[in-house]
Amino acid sequence: MSKLSNLKVSNSDVDTLSRIRMKEGVYRDLPIESYHQSPGYSKTSLCQIDKAPIYLKTKVPQKSTKSLNIGTAFHEAMEGVFKDKYVVHPDPGVNKTTKSWKDFVKRYPKHMPLKRSEYDQVLAMYDAARSYRPFQKYHLSRGFYESSFYWHDAVTNSLIKCRPDYITPDGMSVIDFKTTVDPSPKGFQYQAYKYHYYVSAALTLEGIEAVTGIRPKEYLFLAVSNSAPYLTALYRASEKEIALGDHFIRRSLLTLKTCLESGKWPGLQEEILELGLPFSGLKELREEQEVEDEFMELVG
Template sequence: MTELSGVVYDLPNAAYHAHKSLSATGAKTLLKSPAKYKYAVLDGNKEYKASFDLGSAVHAKVLGISGEVVVLDFDSFRSNEAKVARDDARDAGLVPMLRKDMSEVDAMAEAVLGHMPARKIMEKPGRSEVSLFGEQIGVPLRCRFDRLPDEGHIVADLKTMSGDATPAEFAKAAARYGYDIARGHYLDLLERVAGRTAEMLFIVVETEPPHLVNVIQLDREFAEMGEAKALAARDIYRHCLETGEWPGYPETVSLARAPHFAIVEYQERFGENA
């Protein structure tokens, strides 16, 4: 495989994901457990979900990336023939979509491009799906921007969301899926590779009609946590590579703390003033 470094345009999706470097998704998995990272990435057991394909298809449509989506004429993916066609597409680095589901993709893309703040961001002179490759503390790194303007301090990341695209609900999703880590990983690599400082805005589109759209920025505290987590993941990655050890959970008895919502619910129902 050709060595990649710096800013790379027009890199095929399969070539990007095949590169042996730490991505934002890898960083999120490492922070859960190095053993999970080894299983999913190093051992080649990456999980595929239909929601991933839907999000990727919407990305391709909004970003104007042709050739990434394969439209298949099956009623579902239940038949062996359909499964083979789906898996062949994925093996080629493409996104398999049923023709009947493309109307939903089109509707979501139209919603994004019909949302004036989102459209202004997407229409700024720049490039889509820009790949960056660099390193820190000897750890090879990569990221892939949905939209990287030629100038300015705003970069865009497009997200599909099954729930409400409100700031409160997006904050929950960001915490659950590590969007703060992705922000820290991407913006740090952008500064290291291209010498650019930027802020990331998330263009969020709901998967359910009428496909409402919101442009959301993580607050300073959220951003700082993500930056620290992204750097911590690199330390873990380097240590695992050096030692050859990819640990799972601690081999001790762990304490599960009652979450705040459960405490509040208990106090409301069973407290002295209930």
């Protein structure tokens, strides 16, 4: 994985990334803000294309939520930069609408302010993750955090990018840090499918292989509950998940190619469709029908 350090970006470069043609490769020192501003289609882009291509032509600012902020802080705790970037208000019961809080924010313009309860929450999640026995073998002190990968898709020639949370020193394992309400197998499986984590897995494995010539052996999700008792679990993306992600990527990129060639960025379908039931609804319907059939046999 020597190629993980083959490219570096200086501070003087990051402001112009959105205006230049990114070279294929790995950018280890690229700030997250510059990654988002830089050219290239990411997992988020592919999901937007799948939903409706017009999203790529519509700038919708991401709303800041407490859950999102805590998730970001947890990622930075895992990376080891949390205490450098965040400050905690001295009053444990402070309200964020008060003058005291607003003055505190102004006093630390280069830091992210947190309430004491939020600060303690992030550290508790961090401690739970680092003490989780199956996770301890992955040598987090010696791997690669937040490396940005850029490559061109072989079919559409589109510039693609990804930014894995962590890659082990040998390059064989990728770990995606996830905060969640429910880290249990059933709960996290639902979350992973809903938010297209399988696309992240497939795209990241493809990107690392495209840039370095080496394909990691596994893609893992470290799921940590965002509330006490901060349950933690480690899941491996299955071959079926990655295969589904590969199909999703190919379909989205072909749609992108069509849009770029035609100059048309459609929204949703312009026809009336039958709504139908989701998979869980179909399963429930089958179960209800089975119960009804058994009842009719008993009374029939």
